[in-house]
Amino acid sequence: MPVILGIESSCDETSAAICADGVMLSNIIANQTIHEAYGGVVPELASRVHQQNIIPAVQQTIFNAKINKNDIDAVAFTRGPGLLGSLLVGVSFAKAFALAKNLPLIDINHMQAHVLAHFIDEPKPAFPFLCLTVSGGHTQIVLVKNYFDMEIIGHTQDDAAGEAMDKTSKILGLPYPGGPLIDKYARQGNSKAFSFPEPQIPGYNFSFSGLKTSILYFIQKNVAQNPNFIQDNLADICASVEHRIVTILLRKLTQAAQAYGITEVALAGGVSANTGLRQGLQQLGEKMGWRTFIPKMEYCTDNAAMIAIAGYYKFLQGDFTDQHVAPLARMPF
Structure with missing residues:
Protein backbone atom coordinates (compact mmCIF):
# COMPACT_ATOMS: atom_id res chain seq x y z
CA MET A 1 0.00 0.00 0.00
CA ALA A 117 -7.84 14.87 -10.11
CA HIS A 118 -10.84 12.96 -11.50
CA PHE A 119 -9.36 9.76 -10.07
CA ILE A 120 -9.38 10.94 -6.47
CA ASP A 121 -13.05 10.18 -5.85
CA GLU A 122 -15.85 8.18 -7.40
CA PRO A 123 -17.25 8.22 -9.99
CA LYS A 124 -14.19 8.05 -12.21
CA PRO A 125 -14.21 8.52 -15.99
CA ALA A 126 -13.46 5.61 -18.30
CA PHE A 127 -10.76 5.84 -20.95
CA PRO A 128 -10.77 7.44 -23.42
CA PHE A 129 -12.36 10.69 -22.26
CA LEU A 130 -12.14 14.37 -23.04
CA CYS A 131 -11.11 16.85 -20.38
CA LEU A 132 -11.69 20.59 -20.70
CA THR A 133 -8.91 22.04 -18.57
CA VAL A 134 -9.45 25.71 -17.81
CA SER A 135 -7.35 27.92 -15.55
CA GLY A 136 -5.85 31.39 -15.35
CA GLY A 137 -2.92 30.34 -17.51
CA HIS A 138 -4.25 27.47 -19.63
CA THR A 139 -7.28 26.53 -21.70
CA GLN A 140 -7.04 23.07 -23.24
CA ILE A 141 -9.14 20.22 -24.57
CA VAL A 142 -7.27 17.04 -23.69
CA LEU A 143 -7.88 13.59 -25.15
CA VAL A 144 -7.09 11.27 -22.25
CA LYS A 145 -6.23 7.77 -23.46
CA ASN A 146 -4.63 6.53 -20.25
CA TYR A 147 -3.28 7.92 -16.99
CA PHE A 148 -0.22 9.39 -18.71
CA ASP A 149 -1.15 9.07 -22.36
CA MET A 150 -2.78 12.43 -23.03
CA GLU A 151 -3.00 14.53 -26.18
CA ILE A 152 -3.89 18.22 -26.36
CA ILE A 153 -6.28 18.50 -29.30
CA GLY A 154 -7.27 22.12 -28.65
CA HIS A 155 -5.67 25.01 -26.79
CA THR A 156 -5.77 28.77 -26.48
CA GLN A 157 -3.72 30.62 -29.05
CA ASP A 158 -3.24 33.64 -26.79
CA ASP A 159 -4.93 34.32 -23.45
CA ALA A 160 -6.68 31.76 -21.26
CA ALA A 161 -10.33 31.84 -20.21
CA GLY A 162 -9.41 32.42 -16.56
CA GLU A 163 -7.20 35.34 -17.55
CA ALA A 164 -10.15 36.87 -19.42
CA MET A 165 -12.25 36.65 -16.25
CA ASP A 166 -9.46 38.13 -14.14
CA LYS A 167 -8.97 40.98 -16.61
CA THR A 168 -12.72 41.67 -16.63
CA SER A 169 -12.75 41.90 -12.85
CA LYS A 170 -9.92 44.47 -12.98
CA ILE A 171 -11.75 46.51 -15.60
CA LEU A 172 -14.81 46.51 -13.35
CA GLY A 173 -12.74 47.60 -10.35
CA LEU A 174 -13.32 44.41 -8.37
CA PRO A 175 -10.73 43.36 -5.78
CA TYR A 176 -8.36 40.42 -6.30
CA PRO A 177 -9.06 37.55 -6.73
CA GLY A 178 -11.77 38.58 -9.20
CA GLY A 179 -12.87 35.20 -10.58
CA PRO A 180 -15.03 34.23 -7.59
CA LEU A 181 -16.59 37.72 -7.59
CA ILE A 182 -17.48 37.45 -11.29
CA ASP A 183 -19.16 34.15 -10.40
CA LYS A 184 -20.98 35.68 -7.42
CA TYR A 185 -22.40 38.67 -9.29
CA ALA A 186 -23.22 36.59 -12.37
CA ARG A 187 -25.64 34.53 -10.29
CA GLN A 188 -27.62 37.74 -9.69
CA GLY A 189 -27.59 39.05 -13.27
CA ASN A 190 -29.14 38.55 -16.69
CA SER A 191 -26.74 36.68 -18.99
CA LYS A 192 -28.53 38.04 -22.07
CA ALA A 193 -28.36 41.70 -20.99
CA PHE A 194 -25.25 42.47 -23.07
CA SER A 195 -23.76 40.75 -26.10
CA PHE A 196 -20.07 40.10 -26.62
CA PRO A 197 -18.45 38.63 -29.77
CA GLU A 198 -17.37 35.02 -30.15
CA PRO A 199 -13.95 34.56 -31.79
CA GLN A 200 -14.03 32.50 -34.98
CA ILE A 201 -11.04 30.22 -34.43
CA PRO A 202 -10.72 27.07 -36.57
CA GLY A 203 -10.62 23.59 -35.12
CA TYR A 204 -10.78 23.09 -31.35
CA ASN A 205 -8.52 26.01 -30.45
CA PHE A 206 -9.50 29.08 -28.45
CA SER A 207 -8.73 32.78 -28.35
CA PHE A 208 -9.74 35.19 -25.61
CA SER A 209 -7.54 38.20 -26.38
CA GLY A 210 -10.10 39.79 -28.68
CA LEU A 211 -12.89 39.16 -26.20
CA LYS A 212 -10.91 40.97 -23.49
CA THR A 213 -10.45 43.94 -25.79
CA SER A 214 -14.14 44.06 -26.69
CA ILE A 215 -15.09 44.02 -23.00
CA LEU A 216 -12.66 46.87 -22.28
CA TYR A 217 -14.00 49.03 -25.13
CA PHE A 218 -17.59 48.23 -24.13
CA ILE A 219 -16.99 49.39 -20.55
CA GLN A 220 -15.06 52.51 -21.60
CA LYS A 221 -17.78 53.54 -24.07
CA ASN A 222 -20.63 53.11 -21.62
CA VAL A 223 -18.83 54.69 -18.66
CA ALA A 224 -18.11 57.74 -20.84
CA GLN A 225 -21.86 58.07 -21.38
CA ASN A 226 -22.83 57.16 -17.81
CA PRO A 227 -20.20 57.33 -15.02
CA ASN A 228 -22.36 55.00 -12.90
CA PHE A 229 -22.73 52.39 -15.64
CA ILE A 230 -20.67 49.72 -13.86
CA GLN A 231 -22.37 50.17 -10.50
CA ASP A 232 -25.82 50.19 -12.12
CA ASN A 233 -25.19 47.08 -14.24
CA LEU A 234 -22.50 45.08 -12.40
CA ALA A 235 -24.48 41.83 -12.09
CA ASP A 236 -25.65 41.92 -15.72
CA ILE A 237 -22.13 42.65 -17.00
CA CYS A 238 -20.66 39.75 -15.02
CA ALA A 239 -23.43 37.40 -16.13
CA SER A 240 -23.05 38.39 -19.79
CA VAL A 241 -19.25 38.03 -19.77
CA GLU A 242 -19.43 34.69 -18.00
CA HIS A 243 -22.09 33.48 -20.44
CA ARG A 244 -19.92 34.33 -23.45
CA ILE A 245 -16.83 32.61 -22.02
CA VAL A 246 -18.81 29.51 -21.10
CA THR A 247 -20.49 29.27 -24.51
CA ILE A 248 -17.11 29.55 -26.25
CA LEU A 249 -15.67 26.75 -24.10
CA LEU A 250 -18.62 24.39 -24.42
CA ARG A 251 -19.10 24.88 -28.15
CA LYS A 252 -15.51 23.80 -28.85
CA LEU A 253 -15.86 20.91 -26.41
CA THR A 254 -19.02 19.74 -28.18
CA GLN A 255 -17.28 19.84 -31.56
CA ALA A 256 -14.39 17.77 -30.23
CA ALA A 257 -16.63 15.20 -28.52
CA GLN A 258 -18.67 14.70 -31.69
CA ALA A 259 -15.59 14.44 -33.90
CA TYR A 260 -13.90 11.86 -31.66
CA GLY A 261 -17.10 10.00 -30.80
CA ILE A 262 -16.52 10.36 -27.06
CA THR A 263 -19.29 10.47 -24.45
CA GLU A 264 -17.12 10.63 -21.31
CA VAL A 265 -16.42 14.32 -20.72
CA ALA A 266 -14.65 15.95 -17.77
CA LEU A 267 -13.88 19.44 -16.49
CA ALA A 268 -10.73 20.48 -14.60
CA GLY A 269 -8.61 23.46 -13.59
CA GLY A 270 -9.25 26.51 -11.44
CA VAL A 271 -12.04 27.88 -13.63
CA SER A 272 -13.91 24.58 -13.22
CA ALA A 273 -14.96 26.05 -9.87
CA ASN A 274 -17.10 28.58 -11.76
CA THR A 275 -20.79 27.89 -11.17
CA GLY A 276 -21.89 28.87 -14.67
CA LEU A 277 -19.37 26.54 -16.31
CA ARG A 278 -20.21 23.64 -14.00
CA GLN A 279 -23.93 24.02 -14.60
CA GLY A 280 -23.38 24.53 -18.32
CA LEU A 281 -21.44 21.29 -18.67
CA GLN A 282 -24.01 19.34 -16.67
CA GLN A 283 -26.86 20.66 -18.79
CA LEU A 284 -24.95 20.04 -22.01
CA GLY A 285 -24.11 16.53 -20.86
CA GLU A 286 -27.78 15.74 -20.28
CA LYS A 287 -28.65 17.09 -23.72
CA MET A 288 -25.86 15.20 -25.51
CA GLY A 289 -26.13 11.97 -23.51
CA TRP A 290 -22.66 12.33 -22.01
CA ARG A 291 -21.35 11.09 -18.69
CA THR A 292 -19.90 14.27 -17.17
CA PHE A 293 -17.32 14.55 -14.41
CA ILE A 294 -16.57 17.64 -12.32
CA PRO A 295 -14.16 17.52 -9.35
CA LYS A 296 -15.06 18.72 -5.88
CA MET A 297 -14.28 22.39 -5.33
CA GLU A 298 -11.16 21.60 -3.27
Missing part, protein backbone atom coordinates in the same frame (compact mmCIF):
# COMPACT_ATOMS: atom_id res chain seq x y z
CA PRO A 2 2.14 2.92 -1.22
CA VAL A 3 1.81 6.13 0.78
CA ILE A 4 2.55 9.22 -1.28
CA LEU A 5 3.31 12.71 0.00
CA GLY A 6 2.21 15.28 -2.59
CA ILE A 7 3.65 18.81 -2.78
CA GLU A 8 2.15 21.65 -4.85
CA SER A 9 3.66 25.15 -5.14
CA SER A 10 3.23 26.21 -8.76
CA CYS A 11 1.65 29.62 -8.09
CA ASP A 12 0.29 31.10 -4.85
CA GLU A 13 -1.14 28.09 -3.02
CA THR A 14 1.13 26.04 -0.81
CA SER A 15 -0.41 22.59 -0.58
CA ALA A 16 0.49 19.17 0.82
CA ALA A 17 -1.47 15.93 0.69
CA ILE A 18 -1.20 12.30 1.70
CA CYS A 19 -2.49 9.51 -0.56
CA ALA A 20 -2.46 5.87 0.60
CA ASP A 21 -3.08 3.19 -2.03
CA GLY A 22 -5.03 5.65 -4.15
CA VAL A 23 -7.16 6.92 -1.26
CA MET A 24 -6.76 10.56 -0.21
CA LEU A 25 -6.17 10.79 3.54
CA SER A 26 -5.56 14.54 3.81
CA ASN A 27 -5.17 17.65 1.69
CA ILE A 28 -3.97 20.96 3.13
CA ILE A 29 -4.04 24.22 1.14
CA ALA A 30 -2.44 27.39 2.50
CA ASN A 31 -3.64 30.41 0.52
CA GLN A 32 -1.70 33.67 0.19
CA THR A 33 -3.61 36.85 0.97
CA ILE A 34 -0.61 39.12 0.52
CA HIS A 35 -1.34 39.55 -3.20
CA GLU A 36 -4.72 41.21 -2.64
CA ALA A 37 -3.05 44.59 -2.16
CA TYR A 38 -1.43 44.34 -5.60
CA GLY A 39 -4.38 43.10 -7.64
CA GLY A 40 -2.56 39.94 -8.73
CA VAL A 41 0.15 37.45 -7.85
CA VAL A 42 3.59 38.99 -7.25
CA PRO A 43 6.08 36.18 -8.00
CA GLU A 44 8.76 37.24 -5.51
CA LEU A 45 6.25 37.56 -2.68
CA ALA A 46 4.69 34.23 -3.60
CA SER A 47 8.08 32.52 -3.28
CA ARG A 48 8.69 34.03 0.15
CA VAL A 49 5.29 32.99 1.49
CA HIS A 50 5.78 29.45 0.13
CA GLN A 51 8.93 29.27 2.25
CA GLN A 52 6.89 30.21 5.32
CA ASN A 53 4.03 27.81 4.56
CA ILE A 54 5.65 24.65 3.22
CA ILE A 55 6.79 23.03 6.49
CA PRO A 56 3.58 23.77 8.46
CA ALA A 57 1.48 22.50 5.52
CA VAL A 58 3.40 19.21 5.35
CA GLN A 59 3.31 18.76 9.13
CA GLN A 60 -0.44 19.39 9.20
CA THR A 61 -1.23 17.02 6.33
CA ILE A 62 0.79 14.22 7.96
CA PHE A 63 -1.01 14.86 11.26
CA ASN A 64 -4.45 14.89 9.59
CA ALA A 65 -3.67 11.64 7.76
CA LYS A 66 -2.88 10.00 11.11
CA ILE A 67 0.47 8.67 9.92
CA ASN A 68 4.09 9.53 10.65
CA LYS A 69 6.94 10.47 8.36
CA ASN A 70 8.31 6.93 8.35
CA ASP A 71 5.12 5.63 6.72
CA ILE A 72 5.72 7.65 3.54
CA ASP A 73 6.97 5.63 0.55
CA ALA A 74 7.58 8.40 -2.02
CA VAL A 75 7.41 12.15 -2.52
CA ALA A 76 5.53 13.56 -5.52
CA PHE A 77 5.91 17.23 -6.41
CA THR A 78 4.92 19.73 -9.07
CA ARG A 79 7.87 20.21 -11.39
CA GLY A 80 6.04 22.61 -13.72
CA PRO A 81 4.60 24.54 -15.37
CA GLY A 82 4.30 27.53 -13.05
CA LEU A 83 6.14 30.45 -11.47
CA LEU A 84 9.79 29.42 -11.32
CA GLY A 85 10.46 30.85 -7.85
CA SER A 86 7.35 29.20 -6.42
CA LEU A 87 8.18 25.88 -8.04
CA LEU A 88 11.71 26.07 -6.68
CA VAL A 89 10.44 26.11 -3.10
CA GLY A 90 8.31 22.99 -3.55
CA VAL A 91 10.91 21.11 -5.59
CA SER A 92 13.70 21.93 -3.09
CA PHE A 93 11.59 20.80 -0.15
CA ALA A 94 10.59 17.57 -1.89
CA LYS A 95 14.20 16.77 -2.76
CA ALA A 96 15.41 17.50 0.77
CA PHE A 97 12.64 15.45 2.39
CA ALA A 98 13.25 12.52 0.04
CA LEU A 99 17.00 12.68 0.58
CA ALA A 100 16.64 12.76 4.37
CA LYS A 101 14.24 9.80 4.38
CA ASN A 102 15.89 7.91 1.49
CA LEU A 103 12.66 7.99 -0.55
CA PRO A 104 12.08 8.00 -4.32
CA LEU A 105 11.06 11.24 -6.02
CA ILE A 106 8.19 11.57 -8.51
CA ASP A 107 8.00 14.68 -10.70
CA ILE A 108 4.51 15.70 -11.83
CA ASN A 109 3.25 17.88 -14.67
CA HIS A 110 0.81 20.30 -13.07
CA MET A 111 -1.63 20.25 -16.00
CA GLN A 112 -1.68 16.45 -16.18
CA ALA A 113 -2.41 16.43 -12.46
CA HIS A 114 -5.48 18.61 -13.00
CA VAL A 115 -6.80 15.91 -15.33
CA LEU A 116 -5.95 13.11 -12.91
CA TYR A 299 -9.71 19.66 -6.22
CA CYS A 300 -10.45 22.35 -8.84
CA THR A 301 -8.00 25.03 -7.78
CA ASP A 302 -4.31 24.22 -7.29
CA ASN A 303 -3.97 21.49 -4.68
CA ALA A 304 -1.58 18.73 -3.64
CA ALA A 305 -4.23 15.99 -3.72
CA MET A 306 -4.06 15.94 -7.52
CA ILE A 307 -0.25 15.80 -7.29
CA ALA A 308 -0.44 12.88 -4.83
CA ILE A 309 -2.89 10.87 -6.96
CA ALA A 310 -0.74 11.46 -10.06
CA GLY A 311 2.26 10.37 -8.00
CA TYR A 312 0.43 7.22 -6.95
CA TYR A 313 -0.11 6.12 -10.55
CA LYS A 314 3.49 6.96 -11.44
CA PHE A 315 4.66 5.00 -8.40
CA LEU A 316 2.81 1.92 -9.68
CA GLN A 317 4.71 2.27 -12.96
CA GLY A 318 8.04 2.75 -11.20
CA ASP A 319 8.43 6.12 -12.89
CA PHE A 320 10.80 8.06 -10.65
CA THR A 321 13.23 10.96 -11.02
CA ASP A 322 16.45 11.76 -9.14
CA GLN A 323 18.06 14.50 -7.07
CA HIS A 324 19.25 16.33 -10.18
CA VAL A 325 15.70 17.27 -11.17
CA ALA A 326 15.01 21.00 -11.58
CA PRO A 327 11.74 22.96 -11.84
CA LEU A 328 10.43 24.02 -15.24
CA ALA A 329 8.44 27.22 -15.68
CA ARG A 330 7.26 25.80 -19.00
CA MET A 331 6.87 22.04 -19.04
CA PRO A 332 5.83 20.04 -22.10
CA PHE A 333 2.53 18.26 -21.65
